[in-house]
Amino acid sequence: MQNWRDAAQRNLWLADAMLLMVAIIWGSSYAVAKQALWFYPVLGFLAIRFGLTFVLLVPQLRGDGRRAIRPGLPLGLVMLCIFLCETWGVMLTTASNAAFLISLCVVFTPFVEWAMLRQRPSNLLFAACLMSLAGVWLLTGGMAISLNLGDGLMIVAAVLRAILVCLTRRLTADREVPPLALTAVQSGVVAAGCLVLGLSLPGGLPALPQSPAFWAAALYLVGFATLFALYVQNLALGRTSATRVSLLMGSEPLFGALIAGLWLEERLTLTQWSGGLLIVVATLGTLRFGRAMAPTVGESRAQTAHPGASVN
Known part of the structure; x- marks a missing residue:
């Protein structure tokens, strides 16, 4: 019995460590994406990134995987809008703000569920929403608020992610996708959409970038x-609780800000750090106490292919 408990504890700690590693990777993805955009425009970058992802995953569409085609097409169009907003948002704001x-x-999701599924959020979620708004106010300047276009696009992307999660649940309900x-x-869908949009612009897309830094990113x-x-998240969910997964993945924005500071030399003021921490606390509160448990940042990214990062 003791050996079994020891093994279970080791598996739990291993799952936690792997999830924390994913949070760090996703946090770093904002800075990585911002660097990639130095070498190639948004539409071309997304076409390459998601084209490579599609090529690697296309064998998954055999057999039972064909069930994903019908719901995947409309969900892919929503995801296309998300990544266009996110990627341009990252380009126009700081990587730390984006994270x-x-x-x-996570905070928006219960309210989208309320609108789509008629499931009213708890009063604690309303409090979390107010805390998040206060956090955004501080993060974007406090009294001298200066919400730029990039910040606005990231907020639109967050709303679209919430819509995508709820729509995914609706379109895949009772289907083993x-x-x-x-x-x-x-x-x-994202790769094809970006390629069509890019080629339709005057001058089309430039030649493929030659920089090793771009391809590494x-x-x-x-x-x-x-x-x-995705592999780590699915593995960890089989070894630990969804709440534990949520709490660990909720650390992603903090890692995003720290890595942006170390790598891109972005600096947040004390007021901005306070705002960012309020957003994280509100997010964790939503995950912990929400009546209709909102997905973690990680879950929403997985369901949106997160590919990494939002732009990441």
């Missing part, structure tokens, strides 16, 4: 922030 603001999707197959379809987002992260 904090996208986490608002393999998650990797669903990610494959969504990735294909793209492969990192595909390999680690998408495929590895």
Whole structure:
């Protein structure tokens, strides 16, 4: 019996460590994406990133994976809108702001469920929403508020992520849709949509970038922030509780801000740090006490293929 308990404890700690690693990877993805955008425009970057993801996951569409095609097409269109907002948002704001603001999707989700599924959030969720709004106010300047276009796009992306999670639940309810197959379809839609949009612009897309830094960033987002992260999340959910997963993944915005500071030399003021921490606390409160438990940032990213990162 004691050996069994020891083994269970080791599995729990291993799952926690792996989830924390994913939180760090997703946190880093904002800075990685911002760096990639130095070398190639948004539409081309997304077409490459999700095209590679689709190619790697296309074998998942065999057999039962075909069930993902019908729900995956409309969900992929929503995801296309999300990543366009997120990627342009990351380009136009700081990576640290992007990391904090996208986490608002966890707070928005219960309210989208209320609108779509008629499930009223608890009073604690209303309090969490007010706390998040206060956090956004502080993060974007406090008394001298200066919500720029990039910040606004990240907030729109957070709302769209909440919509995508609820729509995913609706379209996949009572259907055994393999998650990797669903990610494959969504990735294909995003890649195709960005390619069509990019080629339709005057001058089209530029030649493929030659910089090793760009390709390293793209492969990192595909390999680690998408495929590895999805595998770890699915593995961890079989070894630990959803609440524990939520709490660990809720640390992603903090890692995003820290890595942006170390890598891109972005600096947050004390007021901005206070705002970011309020958003994180509100997010964790939503995950812990929400009546209709909102998905974690990680869960929403997985269901949106998160590929990594939102733009990440």
